[in-house]
Amino acid sequence: MQKDFRLEWRQRAALNGMLLYVSSTVFVCYLSFSLRGGQLPAPAWNALFWIVLLFSAVNAVAKGFLQESRGRMLYYYTVVRPQAVILAKIAYNALLLLGLALVAFALYAVVLGNPVQNVPLFVGNVVLGAVGFAGTLTLVAGIAAKATNSSTLMAVLGFPLMVPMLLLLIKVSKNALDGLEFEASQNSLLTLVALNLIVGAVSYLLFPFLWRS
């Protein structure tokens, strides 16, 4: 499992590209809104932030499976159990997305202002979001990699599946923006955790079947 994780880490060539992707997206947002010359209203700030994260997550995770060579897959197959592969991939993607999300948040806060009033809640929410995105998208990337028109399929399959998660995330981060008490978002946070667990468990169970083909 650890070894597998290191294997994933070794091929982080895409990382710099992703960082650049996130920064340029944030900058484009900044430039296009600075035309109006003013602070973004909080709901728009929130929506824009999650859309940036959504797109960079889909791009980042898609790389993981699509760039995998046939030979290396075969090698993994002989060395480790499929469950270890999916767990390692989810863990790696979660960390990757978390890094991306924090960088995005930092940049975003610098150029577009930081209206977040409850930072710990917001960051906790981003952590849950990164784990959830990674769990959902890793299996979707695995599925899409099997088909012919992978990159389109990745978006078509991934976006609707992420909507339930995204709705909860946006709601909680709205609460964090408004500086509401922790109790106000407790229910949504619990549901998010449950959703993450469901997604993780289902991926864990299904991935061996996907891999065999």
Add this chain to the structure above:
Amino acid sequence: MKKNWWKVLTVLLLLYVAVAGLLVPVPRLAILNESIRNLYFHVPMWFGMTAILIASVYYSVRYLHTPTAGFDIKAHEAARTGILMGCVGLATGSIWARYTWGAWWTNDPKLNGAAVAMLIYGAYLVLRSSFTDEQQRARVSSIYNIFAFAVAMPLFYILPRLTDSLHPGAGGNPAFAKYDLDSDMRLVFYPAVIGWTLLAFWVAQLATRISVLKLKLYEKQLA
């Protein structure tokens, strides 16, 4: 004939629902008025859809366990029937909303959830069409089907309960509990649920038979 008793039951139940649903007196509630009768047609669609999607997931699991073309066809046709039920549910809901809420579409969590669930299952059909190898298509789409079900069901049954909805029974609107007190409505509603669900299974069965026949015809042409 003995095996087909449930089809007779379906026809009888739906005839009963159509007649009784439109004629039996209903309680007068504010806002809803006569449009409350949509309870017999709109709500059972979602029950039927959930039941048929559960059946689809069941066949997908069976397929992963023992890969045979039959299970794959059943899972696929059940999912398609589920999409059909969902679309009819959205249509009946939309027409109802036009006369009750005054708009074809409102920003209601249940409506959005249903629309997104339709997108998720639409993606299932797209996924199926993007494979050329039949076995791989069957395997990968079963995997996606199970995954989609696990993600889509919270959308239907958990998220709308966390927020207020315009739907009757939520956010202070005239509630389900009030219908439940009315035993006349229950006498029509429960048969309606059973009838529409059975109809969904009937449609799925017919569609499966057509697919199997097409597959056999195709194999015959190849031979």
